[in-house]
Amino acid sequence: MPVAAAPLEMSLSDVAALARVQRPVVSMWRTRSAASAHPFPLPARTVRGRDVFDAAEVAA
Numbered sequence: 001m002p003v004a005a006a007p008l009e010m011s012l013s014d015v016a017a018l019a020r021v022q023r024p025v026v027s028m029w030r031t032r033s034a035a036s037a038h039p040f041p042l043p044a045r046t047v048r049g050r051d052v053f054d055a056a057e058v059a060a
Helices: 012-019 023-033 055-059
Strands: 009-011 045-047 050-054
Touching: 009 012, 009 055, 012 023, 012 050, 050 055
Parallel strands: none
Antiparallel strands: 009 050, 045 050
């Protein structure tokens, strides 16, 4: 039986590196988009006090 792969997860620092911006910019995106029609995704989970996001949701 095949084993399902775990979803790819990203930290806010990973998102910043991918977008080629500084880490605080991603925090600003989260804040500013919260009340919009397309808010930044909610964290998939918290690891050692840091939010981790589903990469597919971030990309969407």
